[in-house]
Amino acid sequence: PEQYKNDLTFKYATIMKININNKDIEVISSGHRNPHGLIGLDNGIILSTEHGPKGGDEINLIKKDKNYGWPFVSYGEPYSFNQSDFFVYEKDHKSKGFEEPIYSFLPSIGISRIIELSNDFAAKWQNSFLIASLKKESLYRVIFNDSYEKVLSIERMRVGSRIRDLEYSNTLKTIFLALESNTGAIGVIRLKK
Helix, strand or coil: HHHHCCCCCCCHHEEEEECCCCCCEEEEEECCCCCCEECCCCCCCCCEEECEECCEEEECCCCCCCCCCCCCCCCCCCCCCCCCCCCCCCCHHHHHHHCCCEEEEEEEEEEEEEEEEECCCCCCCCCCEEEEEEECCCCEEEEEECCCCCCCEEEEECCCCCEEEEEECCCCCCEEEECCCCCCEEEECCCCC
């Protein structure tokens, strides 16, 4: 595994850009465990939500040609982690030459999709992002600093169902949630009039 530490061609743990016209593939970054959400902002910023091992779900600011450390570093531990063991994964990404996550959820929330909300949605929810959660059955409203290198605040809102996906309709000013249930439920969030 050490030979892959700085190898961006190790495609099993990469984020790639694929040109749909000529099929060219460009590796953007490596060292990702299991991205579940990816968003490209109008200003060129790319954010990723990524499942860690037991604990350690991450929000990452994706930077070109950077390695995020999987499977060498993580704030989580293996699912079969024995309490008598010391840390299995290194914790300090930076000292090992890897990019640190913007934020790591400990314990893990079963992170899913990330979306950017329009500032038209709610006056009190300016510059907000929503992150869906499977395990914690919640939405998380997140506000980043201007450079997207730090989380300024996180607000948890319990929904009570595993949220697989979410989407915002600017036209309807409505958030739609794909909920995991036996009935294939859709959640709808909109402001009261």
